Amino acid sequence: MSFSFQVLARDGQTWARRGRLQTPHGTVETPVFMPVGTQATVKATAPWELEELGAQIILSNTYHLYLRPGADLVAEAGGLHRFMAWPRPILTDSGGFQVFSLASLRQISEEGVSFRSHLDGSSHFLTPEKVMELEENLGADIAMAFDECLPYPVEYAEARAAMERTARWAARCRAAHRREDQAVFGIVQGATYAELRHESARRTVELDFPGYGIGGLSVGEPKEMMYEMLEETVPLLPEDRPRYLMGVGSPDALLEGVARGIDMFDCVLPTRIARNGTVFTRQGRIIVRDARYARDFSPLDEGCDCPACRHFTRAYIRHLLHTHEILGLRLTTLHNLRFLLRMMEEIRQHLEDGTFSAYCRGRI
Amino acid sequence: MSFSFQVLARDGQTWARRGRLQTPHGTVETPVFMPVGTQATVKATAPWELEELGAQIILSNTYHLYLRPGADLVAEAGGLHRFMAWPRPILTDSGGFQVFSLASLRQISEEGVSFRSHLDGSSHFLTPEKVMELEENLGADIAMAFDECLPYPVEYAEARAAMERTARWAARCRAAHRREDQAVFGIVQGATYAELRHESARRTVELDFPGYGIGGLSVGEPKEMMYEMLEETVPLLPEDRPRYLMGVGSPDALLEGVARGIDMFDCVLPTRIARNGTVFTRQGRIIVRDARYARDFSPLDEGCDCPACRHFTRAYIRHLLHTHEILGLRLTTLHNLRFLLRMMEEIRQHLEDGTFSAYCRGRI
Numbered sequence: 001m002s003f004s005f006q007v008l009a010r011d012g013q014t015w016a017r018r019g020r021l022q023t024p025h026g027t028v029e030t031p032v033f034m035p036v037g038t039q040a041t042v043k044a045t046a047p048w049e050l051e052e053l054g055a056q057i058i059l060s061n062t063y064h065l066y067l068r069p070g071a072d073l074v075a076e077a078g079g080l081h082r083f084m085a086w087p088r089p090i091l092t093d094s095g096g097f098q099v100f101s102l103a104s105l106r107q108i109s110e111e112g113v114s115f116r117s118h119l120d121g122s123s124h125f126l127t128p129e130k131v132m133e134l135e136e137n138l139g140a141d142i143a144m145a146f147d148e149c150l151p152y153p154v155e156y157a158e159a160r161a162a163m164e165r166t167a168r169w170a171a172r173c174r175a176a177h178r179r180e181d182q183a184v185f186g187i188v189q190g191a192t193y194a195e196l197r198h199e200s201a202r203r204t205v206e207l208d209f210p211g212y213g214i215g216g217l218s219v220g221e222p223k224e225m226m227y228e229m230l231e232e233t234v235p236l237l238p239e240d241r242p243r244y245l246m247g248v249g250s251p252d253a254l255l256e257g258v259a260r261g262i263d264m265f266d267c268v269l270p271t272r273i274a275r276n277g278t279v280f281t282r283q284g285r286i287i288v289r290d291a292r293y294a295r296d297f298s299p300l301d302e303g304c305d306c307p308a309c310r311h312f313t314r315a316y317i318r319h320l321l322h323t324h325e326i327l328g329l330r331l332t333t334l335h336n337l338r339f340l341l342r343m344m345e346e347i348r349q350h351l352e353d354g355t356f357s358a359y360c361r362g363r364i
Numbered sequence: 365m366s367f368s369f370q371v372l373a374r375d376g377q378t379w380a381r382r383g384r385l386q387t388p389h390g391t392v393e394t395p396v397f398m399p400v401g402t403q404a405t406v407k408a409t410a411p412w413e414l415e416e417l418g419a420q421i422i423l424s425n426t427y428h429l430y431l432r433p434g435a436d437l438v439a440e441a442g443g444l445h446r447f448m449a450w451p452r453p454i455l456t457d458s459g460g461f462q463v464f465s466l467a468s469l470r471q472i473s474e475e476g477v478s479f480r481s482h483l484d485g486s487s488h489f490l491t492p493e494k495v496m497e498l499e500e501n502l503g504a505d506i507a508m509a510f511d512e513c514l515p516y517p518v519e520y521a522e523a524r525a526a527m528e529r530t531a532r533w534a535a536r537c538r539a540a541h542r543r544e545d546q547a548v549f550g551i552v553q554g555a556t557y558a559e560l561r562h563e564s565a566r567r568t569v570e571l572d573f574p575g576y577g578i579g580g581l582s583v584g585e586p587k588e589m590m591y592e593m594l595e596e597t598v599p600l601l602p603e604d605r606p607r608y609l610m611g612v613g614s615p616d617a618l619l620e621g622v623a624r625g626i627d628m629f630d631c632v633l634p635t636r637i638a639r640n641g642t643v644f645t646r647q648g649r650i651i652v653r654d655a656r657y658a659r660d661f662s663p664l665d666e667g668c669d670c671p672a673c674r675h676f677t678r679a680y681i682r683h684l685l686h687t688h689e690i691l692g693l694r695l696t697t698l699h700n701l702r703f704l705l706r707m708m709e710e711i712r713q714h715l716e717d718g719t720f721s722a723y724c725r726g727r728i
Contacts, residue, residue, distance in 0.1 A: 040683065044690040046671070069658065069683040077661055077679060085675040294433065297441055307410070311449040315441060319404065319433045326408040326690055 003141070003183040003210055005242045005263075011356040015234060015261030018351035021242055023057075023089040023141035024181045025081060030242060030263040031347055033254060033340045034059045034091060036271065039068065040084040043271050044326075044333040047086040053306065053334065054341040057141075058086060059266040062134050063095035063102070066124075067117055071137035079139030091142040091266070094131050094173075096187075097215070097247070100149040108148065110165070128172040136179045144213055144246075145173040147187040152220040159191035167203040174207050185244060187213040192225050194232040201236035211242040214262075218247045226253070230260040237261075251280060251343060255364050258347055258356075270336035275329050277321045280339040288314050288332065289321040300331075306338035307331070367505070367547040367574055369606045369627075375720040379598060379625035382715035385606055387421075387453040387505035388545045389445060394606060394627040395711055397618060397704045398423045398455060400635065403432065404448040407635050408690075408697040411450040417670065417698065418705040421505075422450060423630040426498050427459035427466070430488075431481055435501035443503030455506040455630070458495050458537075460551075461579070461611070464513040472512065474529070492536040500543045508577055508610075509537040511551040516584040523555035531567040538571050549608060551577040556589050558596040565600035575606040578626075582611045590617070594624040601625075615644060615707060619728050622711055622720075634700035639693050641685045644703040652678050652696065653685040664695075670702035671695070 002024045009018040019030040035042045035050060038061045042050055050058065060080060065071060077083040080090055099106065103115035103124075112127030128146040135143035146169050148162040170186045177184050186209040190196030204212060214233055217226045230245070237243050242263040248254065249267020257265060270280070277289030281301040286293075288300060299309035300317065308317065308331035320328030350356040366388045373382040383394040399406045399414060402425045406414055414422065424444060429435060441447040444454055463470065467479035467488075476491030492510040499507035510533050512526040534550045541548050550573040554560030568576060578597055581590045594609070601607050606627040612618065613631020621629060634644070641653030645665040650657075652664060663673035664681065672681065672695035684692030714720040 039687045039689055040680070041689045041691045046691060046694065047675070048671075064687075068687055069679070073659060073679065073683075076659065077677065083677075083680055085680075295437060295440065307412075311411070313441065313447075315433070315437065316404070316447055316449075323403045323428075323432055325403055325405050326693060327405045327410060329690060330410065330694075 002181060005211065005240065007239065009351050009354075011351055011354070013357040014259040014360065016258045016347075016351055016356050017261065017263070018348055019242065019263050021089075021263075023183070025087060025089045025141050026056075028056045028089055029348055031254075031258045031344055032056055032264050033249060033344045034264065034266040035337055036061075036266055036268045037084065037086075038268070039064050040074070040080060042337075043275065044330045045337070047084065049307075049334060050086070050337070051088070053338045054345060055088075055337065057089035057091060059091045059093060060138070060140065061095070061098060062092045062131065062138065063098035065092075065138060066095060066134050067119055071134040075137040075139065081139065089142070090140040092135050092138050092140040092144065093246070094135070094144040094146040094187075095126060096144075096147040097149045099126060108165075110168070128169040129176040132173050132176040132184070136177070136182065139179070140182065142183050142185055142211065143177070145170045145184055145186050145209075147189055147215055149189070149216055149219075150191055152192065154191050156193055156196075159193055159196055163189045163191075163196045163200045167200060170204055170207055170209075174209070183210040185209055185211040185213050187215040187246070188233055188237075189216045190229075191216055192221050192229060194229070197229055197232045198236060201233050205236065205238060209241070211244060212237050213244045213246050215246045217245065218253070218267075223253060223256075227256055227260065230257065230262065234261040249340065251340065252364060254340065254343065255347070255360060259360055259364070270340050271333050274332035274336040277328075277332060279332050279335050288318050290318070293318045300335050301339065304335065304338065305342070306335045308335040366545060369575065369604065371603065373715050373718075375715055375718070377721040378623040378724065380622045380715055380720050381625065381627070382712055383606065383627050385453075385627075387547070389451060389453045389505050390420075392420045392453055393712055395618075395622045395708055395715075396420055396628050397613060397708045398628065398630040399701055400425075400630055400632045401448065401450075402632070403428050404438070404444060406701075407639065408694045409701070411448065413671075413698060414450070414701070415452070417702045418709060419452075419701065421453035421455060423455045423457060424502070424504065425459070425462060426456045426495065426502065427462035429456075429502060430459060430498050431483055435498040439501040439503065445503065453506070454504040456499050456502050456504040456508065457610070458499070458508040458510040458551075459490060460508075460511040461513045463490060472529075474532070492533040493540040496537050496540040496548075500541070500546065503543070504546065506547050506549055506575065507541070509534045509548055509550050509573075511553055511579055513553070513580055513583075514555055516556065518555050520557055520560075523557055523560055527553045527555075527560045527564045531564060534568055534571055534573075538573070547574040549573055549575040549577050551579040551610070552597055552601075553580045554593075555580055556585055556593060558593070561593055561596045562600060565597050569600065569602060573605070575608060576601050577608045577610050579610045581609065582617070587617065587620075591620055591624065594621065594626065598625040613704065615704065616728060618704065618707065619711070619724060623724055623728070634704050635697050638696035638700040641692075641696065643696050643699050652682050654682070657682045664699050665703065668699065668702065669706070670699045672699040
């Protein structure tokens, strides 16, 4: 099969590693941040722009595509890569997170989950087998197993039951999956209970997946608790498989995650805050739609090489946001994505150069 | 001064001509369609995309920029070209049309117009001199004179009074204008009364502008009436000056306008209908957001070379529009602009080749 992972270099002082993921649609240099294209589009961007920004792999959401336009339609279009004109690697999540956060009237049984669509209230029933079928229809390079996601905080008993069910569903996903040009990743759950994380990691690794997601974090718990859970989980995952921390994408958490041995990240944060007029800078976030930037003729972030910073001023972008112009959302989105993608480029370079720990010290 | 116009070729059978406009920011091959960038952005597009589509000159709206972000701020940014990162020619309208169509509580006197902003109800007073000052601050290559625009239908007496005031205001604009790197165009008014159009043309031409707008058309009158007014007006305009039919941009009206000796056009139509999910095709307009295109895996318009048609299917674009994704609006906008810009390229080629009349025959 056309999927493999290789660790190229390790940082001595942290668990960080520099890796390379081979997929049917090309190579991904890790650690990597994956922009999120929920509905088969990374909001406000075109695929050629993502390439220019240095995106290597994007994530798309099975739940959303299942509801609209339907995974069968995407298959008929030749798969997600062709449908959205993104020829590089794609990862699809399993819909688990969305079923447990967006849908209503959820009823969970051992067989699967029934729920009502957040769009039109229509009834649906998803099982691990059905999710595998949907993800095979979408045809991403990496398909995540169907898991049960919990909010924070949650009682131990509930967390244990969900973790155990997730492990049983992972086995069913593994058994049901057919496409040889697609890798399935299992997902470690266990909420914020170290004991459950240990057990979840052991049970998921037993199933021998080509990669592992760490789910159920960044759902409201303090960041320190998330880092602690990573420290409990990562040592139990095999060295030769990629580790994917799901739903994490703030600059500080990316760095903390890499230092704890994470290879892959995704998050809607950069694109979502961009559409609210908030942009990353090396001096922290600024709300560029604020009146204070009305006559600020400097770029969003001095030294940034994104299209927004190369061509436009804060004053112009503020004007666009203030007047509800689409280009404003486009420019803040391009900037925030480039900010994170460039940060990951720097991290990879420091890992190659053996200077990662020094790079971290100034930042975390 | 760095502004000139040259007629390169004429069609024998119609009044169509192939021309070239020199401006401080470059050359414009005519007949030309100008995309509209109301608020210093052609909605949903970036300037480098407009260049790729073949846009040569864009229009921006003085009324909107006066209200937000203010012409003084644009001047402080280095002018409109720098503010919006469009290094090619720009034309600004005078705000006349917007004052008479968007603003409220208008009071017209010989001195000027007082009105309330459509945004916040704030009070404003514009005179020909003030408009010239605003347009000089914006710094476009071409600035339109301040005119009084009327709706359709309108009584003769009212049309006459507005036409006469427009002529007096044109003289005041001419006298007040200072920038040598900016050309002012006078505007012919007169509603749908041939006699008033004649008088307006004579009085405006007497002021010897480097170019002439034809205003007050495409405001609700039948198209045949608009074409008749062009036939009454164009012969009275000097052969060696560009003629600009304001606010016209449907494919059929562009061709009819060119055949009646028009060199320049602008209209929000292509970008506005694009955002409603309507696209031009060689077989007429289609509403691509309709359910009938859900599984149509062909491009918006077979043979089109725009980015939307080169990369994506109707089914994908329909999905984007249906799910309110920004990329959907971007793609339909790029397509519609390219459709008109390419049509103008064809028209120019046919005028050079002496085949324009034959080209028209199949179409109008």
